[in-house]
Amino acid sequence: MTPTSYRFRGAAAALFIVPLGLAACSSHPASAPSATSSATSASSSATAAPATGGTAAPAACPTTPVNVVVSVDQWGDIASELAGKCGNVKTILASSSVDPHDYEPSPSDGAAFTGAQLVVVNGADYDPWASKLAATSAPNAPVVDAGKVTNTAEGGNPHLWYNPSAVTAVADAVTAALTKLEPKASDYFTTQRASFTTAMKPYDDLIAKIKAGASGKSYAATETVFDYQAQALGLVNKTPAGYMTASANETDPSPADIAAFTQALSNRQIDVLIYNTQTEGSIPQQLRDAATKAGVPVVDVTETVPPGKTSFEGWQDGQLTALAKALGVAV
Structure with a gap:
């Protein structure tokens, strides 16, 4: 949902009492200064850490890493684990102080999408700016849209990363897209997907x-x-x-x-x-x-x-x- 009177804030921020208001997702103003520079991150690095349970990622990528742009960090972390060393993953909004609903992308965000070979968005009207940027700045890049992958109805709850079956479905879709883009890394991506399953066991x-x-x-x-x-x-x-x-x-x-x-x-x-x-x-x-x-x-x-x-x-x-x-x- 889009915000009414609440303000979305980082976990460490103080709680301010404001007039009555109810919103499922709330925000600082979407055009808040430095939102992009602080939220646009390559912290979802191309190197995947060993998965829980001791299953380590392959030592090296057998092909050229895929440039992946992800709209929000909920999916950015997952995409990074799945891509491993065979992906250069950039997450646009990696900050808990910015509301994806009403985020106003900057020119640098558009530039990030320009080089994308794969785009991952939440969809379901959660991050419409990302879908628009993908269409205009990366028209040839396949898009994994969590809302479409899960057949989420228009107006439905967009918080799909809290749906265990959606996490599985989107992970499968990202792996399939990566494999199609770089078939030489098929075994690598299969191993990454298995490692993610192991990491998700707890x-x-x-x-x-x-x-x-x-x-x-x-x-x-x-x-x-x-x-x-x-x-x-x-x-x-x-x-x-x-x-x-x-x-x-x-x-x-x-x-x-x-x-x-x-x-x-x-x-x-x-x-x-x-x-x-x-x-x-x-x-x-x-x-x-x-x-x-x-x-x-x-x-x-x-x-x-x-x-x-x-x-x-x-x-x-x-x-x-x-x-x-x-x-x-x-x-």
Whole structure:
């Protein structure tokens, strides 16, 4: 969703109380100074680290590395692991302080796309600027669009990296695209894909354990960012309907909606509150305070890869481990 009154912020930023407002994804102004220079990064390097479990990447790329441009870091980390040394991966938005929805690309972003041989975007109206740049600046480059890969309906939840099946599908699509571009590296990319599967095993195991131990338990969320993951875990969404409708329509919830939410928390009708720490505003803080007062566990999640996390799976594993603890599941 596009932002209303909240401000998207980095994980280390202070929480400022602002007037009421509700948004699934919020931002600093999209044209904030130095957003591009700080967010455009080659930190998703061409060299993949050994995957968890001891499966190391091949020693060298057998062909010329593929130039890959990725719109956002949620997919940038994955693309970098899949490409390994056979990819020069540049992620345009690698900053938790910039909202991809309304980002205004700079000329340097257009230049980055010009040299792309492969483009990876989220799609689903999450990063439309990236799809436009791909069409104008890299018209001959194949595009892996997560929304199209997963057949996400128009207006659907765009936070596809929180959908385990979407992560698998997009990883497969990226590997297929890389292999088609550089057939000589087919075995290399196959090995990289297997290494990624190994690295994701703790993530898969956490999902399986939480689903086995907490399926049917309830959650409510200040935003929809985690909903795909919650569904995969078998959790029941008890976010009040009026609040969810306001969120879907990108409008402020009514006082009655907020009261229903806080009452449900106070009555312990909700087992856990999912809280996006990359937003700021009086409403989510009010809900967090109500949960804390009622003794309802609060699990912090983020929309983008937070500072200090060096891999997609490390980011996700940490959040799932915190959720398991909140739900009383041993992992």
